Amino acid sequence: MRWFTSVLQTSFLLQYTLLHNSQFTIPTICGSLKVMSRLINKEWMNESDRGGHVYTKGVEDFLEFADRTNVTELATIPCPCVKCRNRMRHTPINVRKHLVRNGIDKSYTLWALHGEKPFVNSFIDPIAEDAHQENIREEQILVRELEMRNLVDNIHGLHGEYEETGGVGQEKVSEEQHFSSEKYNEYKRLSSEKLYSSCEGSETTLSAIVELHNLKKQFGWSGNSVTTLLIILKRWLPKDNTLPDTYPRMKSMMKDLGMNANFIHACVNNCVLFWKTNEDKEHCLQCGEPRYTVRSKRGGRVRKEPLKVLRHFPLIPRLIRLYTIPWIAHEMTWHDRSTSSWEYMRHPSDSPQWGMFKSKWAEFSNERRNIFLGIATDGFNPRGIQSSSYSCWPVITVPYNLPPSLCMKREFQMLSLLIPGPKAPGQDIDVFLQPLVEELKLLWEKGVLAFDSYEKESFTLKVMLMWGIHDFPAYGNLSGYRFMRMRLNLDRELFDQKIERTFRAARRLQRKNNIIEDDERRDAEGYLLDANII
Incomplete structure (x- = not known):
């Protein structure tokens, strides 16, 4: 009966086009029939033999469909393999390799990221379908513009989409609070301002400078090279383009989008931090060493420079921002959806310690969005010179809520502290850990208010520090034991x-x-x- 119904629909389309519109020709009708045949067979996604004819033919049909509906004019497409899961973009050739090597994500049944729309009617109007294809580019332009505006809102702690739904628990933000911030208004303007007046794409001033800055960091460009590129781009683009002239100007336009760092002065002998109650002190209360060194400049000017500076990158804002991106917010609950494996350990959630923590602190583990953290530290020489004995110690925190394919990625390893040299802190590392310890205590005892952009609701985010990952010298320093030196003495x-x-x-x-x-x-x-x- 299914094939009989399709034949009736086809004959009806032929009669309708021939009787009601004389402009339709045979090629046009064939094109309309091609539109009707876009209901692609996806049974190949469940094939276990990825080297067989059925699976390879399905991969070719998928790539052909993605190429036909690719209106972004980009050379790469999202890769739906089980490892990339549409989070990475590759060329069609590499996507084919990934699909054959890794397999396709079977949960990706609607190819929405590759141009497929939900099928609503059994009869497809060719005129409406053509109009729909023409509107795809406009929809994607609106989506990109909305993403940049949402980025600005999320950075400033505003969630407009959720407020429209009228959810419970989200604090409403008044119009005065929305527009009282000059920085917020400026970034909203940049996110909606076209790169030039006749620009038909989704490129805005903010999206252009963000992409250029990402390219600079990805390929290691110098500031002078970016300035030269900006000069060339401004000469190529229409005269009314809004690109900045130099890289310092572009950097100043983005400085409030990133995370700020706290610069905390420390005693040169690692005694105390000039922080909180000691913030106004000029000398160390324990050893008496000065906080600053005085340097004379030209013209008789005198400048005070701190002898040692600890760089603290606040952890709480970055953990909150993880939940402002929908797909990351969804992946942060992977540990609760996954099933533990008794055969092999693929993730710390498969360990008995993880289950012990969840059973001992049941109230904490009942909220699946709470974060399980790990901490790691070690010393390295940032100058890369073996003759120099300079030792700098970064302290890195890692959220283990994410799946194995993401939790150890560089993007999710958060630098929390950067302890300066020239010597290793040794047993005095606890002095430098005070800002991080204060944040962890607040996250464990009280928690902070966060917004889940995937479930569109607010919740109280708490964090548990589960374990540390160090080598033996660093383990001895953080634990407060001197067993390494005792062993050497014996x-x-x-x-x-x-x-x-x-x-x-x-x-x-x-x-x-x-x-x-x-x-x-x-x-x-x-x-x-x-x-x-x-």
Whole structure:
């Protein structure tokens, strides 16, 4: 009956187009039939044999469909394989490789990111379909403009879409609060201002400078190279374009979009932080060392510079911002949806410690959006010179709510502290951890208000610090034990004896090799002497 119904629909379309519109020709009707045949067979997605004819033919049909509906004029498309899950863009050739190697995400049944729309009627009007295809580009332009406006709203803590739905628990923001901030108004203007007056695409001033800045960071461009590129782009674009002239100007336009860092002065001997009650002190209360060093400038000016500065990157705003992006907010609850594996450990949620934490603090684990954190630290030489002994210690926090494919990505590893050198903090690292510890205590005891953009509701976000990942020296520093030094002191004599025996054996081997080399040299000289005589 299904094929009979499709035949009736086809005959009806032929009669309708021939009787009611004389402008339709046979190629036009064939094109309309092609539109009707766009109901693609997706049964190949469930094939287990990814090297078989059915699966490979389905991959080719998918790529052909994505190319036909690609109106963005980009050389890349979202990759729907089980690893990328449409979060990464690749060329069609690499997408084909990923689909064959990794398999397609079977939950991706509606190819919305590749131009497919939900099928509503059994009969497709060709004129309406053509008009729909013409409007795809306009819809995508509106979507990109909306994304930039939502980005500005999320950075300033405003969630307009949720307020329209009238959800419960979200604090309403009055119009006076919306427009009292000059920075907010300026970024809203940049997010809606076209790159030039005749621009038909979705490019705005804010989207252009954000993409250029991302390219600079991705490929390591210098500031002068970006300035040169801006000059060339302004010459190519119409005269009324809104691009900045130089990179410093572009950077100043974006400085309030990112996360701010707190610069906290510290004692040169790692005694205290000049923070909170000690913020106005000029000397260390324990060792008496000065806080500043005085440097004289030209013209007799004097400038005070701090001897040591701790850089603190607040953790709370970044954790809240994770839930302002819908797909990340959804992935942050993966640990609650996944099932533990008893055969192998793919994620810390498969460990018995994870289950112990959830059972011991049931109230915390009942809210699946609460975050399980890990902490890691180690020293490194930022100058990259082996002759220099400078040691800088970053403190990194990692949210383990995310799936294995995301939790160890660089984008989700959050630098919280940057402890300066030139020497390692050692047992005094607890002095520098005070700002981070204060944030973690607040997140564990009281929590902070956050907005879930995926479920469109507010909730109280809490955080649990589960474990630390360090090497043994760093583990000894954070735990407060000196067991490494004690072990070395106990084994000092054995260590010296082993080194002495190794040194003596090496000397004996070296003497033996020198004797052999001398004998070979004398034999060679004698042979040459006999040859010359002959």
